[in-house]
Amino acid sequence: MADPRIVIVGAGPAGCRAAECLAAAGIRPLVLDEAPASGGQIYRRPPPALDRPARSLYGADAAKAEALHRSFDALAKRVDYRPATTVWGLDGDRLFVRRGSEAAVVGFDRLILATGATDRVMPVRGWTRPGVYTLGGAQIALKAQGVAIGSPVVFIGAGPLLVLVAWQYAKAGAKVAAVLDTSRLADQCAALPLLAARPGMLARGAGLRLALKRMQVSVHQGVSPLEITGDAGGVGGVAWRAPDGSLRDVAANAVALGWHLRSETQLAELAGCDFDFDPVWRQWTPRTDRFGRSSRGDVYLAGDGMKILGADGAELAGRLAATAVLEDIGRLPQGARPDRLERRQKRFARFSRGLARAFPFPAEACRSLADDALLCRCEAITVGEYRATLQRTGASELNRAKALSRVGMGRCQGRYCGAAAAEIVASGETPVAGAGRLRPQAPIKPLPAGVRAGAGDQAEEA
Structure with a gap:
């Protein structure tokens, strides 16, 4: 057989x-x-x-x-x-x-x-400016092409990749303006018993943070990113709120952001x-x-x-x-x-x-996003427009909200806006699990014009 x-x-x-x-x-x-x-x-x-x-x-x-x-x-x-x-x-x-x-x-x-x-991302005011990348995108530029996305660069997010990519950039000679970590030291300490399951990886993560300190890279924990500033020409810097409530900013010409995967x-x-x-x-x-x-x-x-x-x-x-x-x-x-x-x-x-417990996704930050922040990049829908649709229609499920607002209907099919959209839907009495998940449709990746039938088990027109 x-x-x-x-x-x-x-x-x-x-x-x-x-x-x-x-x-x-x-x-x-x-x-x-x-x-x-x-x-x-x-x-x-x-x-x-x-x-x-x-x-x-x-x-x-x-x-x-x-x-x-x-x-x-x-x-x-x-x-x-x-x-x-x-x-x-x-x-x-x-x-x-x-x-x-x-x-x-x-x-x-x-x-x-x-x-x-x-990359799992959260919308931030100005995140569609030229010069804003995901952490994975910034790492790929360095690995595959040997180039930095800019200098100085601000890294925003939470998780091991945040510190790793910042260290890789600093080691490659790019200036790292700041690392803005939304997770709290208290969360990381509480997760230590679970993280101890892999002591070598835990030690490596601690070592990278110490290395950044030796490189004189500023790492700020428990921050709330407010806006990626700049203009149509690109990034000018990042404004954020410190844990003590004070407002701060740092100049940069590129930003990499991501909240784990x-x-x-x-x-x-x-x-x-x-x-x-x-x-x-x-x-x-x-x-x-x-x-x-x-x-x-x-x-x-x-x-x-x-x-x-x-x-x-x-x-x-x-x-x-x-x-x-x-x-x-x-x-x-x-x-x-x-x-x-x-x-x-x-x-x-x-x-x-x-x-996951040490570097949680900033759910509350998603729920409190400013109305003028762009939520869906593909369809150019703001957070305020999305909230208004939910309030007007009473939609409490992501696919229903997608049909009424077009959030998640673009070429990324919710890969970049879906997590934040779910948290916004769940801002009321709906638990985030109850908001459901966006249903994908083929093609799950954009296809170029002019694709034709070719060799395969069965060839079909596409």
Whole structure:
């Protein structure tokens, strides 16, 4: 009998390890990757022309990045790897993909979604000015192109990525004007018992903060960002409120902002997977068993697209998902011990809960956003206009509010405005979980004009 068609979406840490596990069992999976090379966002490979040592690109994770790259490259003859391929839709057991100007349909028997995560952001007055980036965008500019988004730069947000990217910029020689952390020291201290599940990572985070201090970078905690100032030409600075209530500002020509990450779950939604609301992370995540099996049965999830566990946790999740696939098709190697992976995964989950509590999403700040702040960038809807729609119509569910206001209807489909919109809907008597989640629609990624049918299992006009 022919092997079942197993497709992996994503070639970050989770997707690479899933492919490795399947290949070791004698199965040749198809790996669809939006990036031009494997590694994902965390271990993104620079273009060939950018000759920089791994240590300068990945810091303390250089050995892990190189190991992941080597192991996946070694699979070249045992996997069907298709880079620069965007999966923009899913229906039944078919994936709709695009590579360049060609579109195709790819069928599957089993599907592993290792779709990763994107920055979770909160609208701030002036966040659409030229020179404002997400933390991930700022990091990619430095990693993939060897350039800074500006100098001096202000970093706003909360979470490990905030301090990491600020340190990377300072180390690269860019001037860091300030790090504005919305989380409180009290929250971080309260989360220490959970964070102690990974003492090495905890020590690394503390070390980065000390390094910033030695570099004379100002780090302000418990702040409330008020406005990214400037004009149509770009950023001029940032105004914020300190914990003591005083108003402060700092000059800069670029800003990077982000509040940790949000799972990329659009394909899981289109697949019909069940979801649960995570009250700690304040976001919806796919419902899976401990190995990544979804409620659908033939769809499995791994990595940050399932739950935010970091790169190490994503590698484990990829192996677990592949193990589940092998078990379900009767190909699990004799003597396999997935329970060992599972025990390690529990430590990562405990640490993840600690991060969410130490660096909470600023829900209250979303609810108190100024009326003139732009909420939905795609449709140019302000917070005041959104509130007026909710009050006028009585909408208490995100999709109903979307239909009436167009917030979440643009090209990002709520990736950037959805979290804040949910908090605003929940400003009244509705709990944030009761506000629901925005339903995605294909194409989940914008398609260029002129896409035509191309090679694939089944080619269709697009």
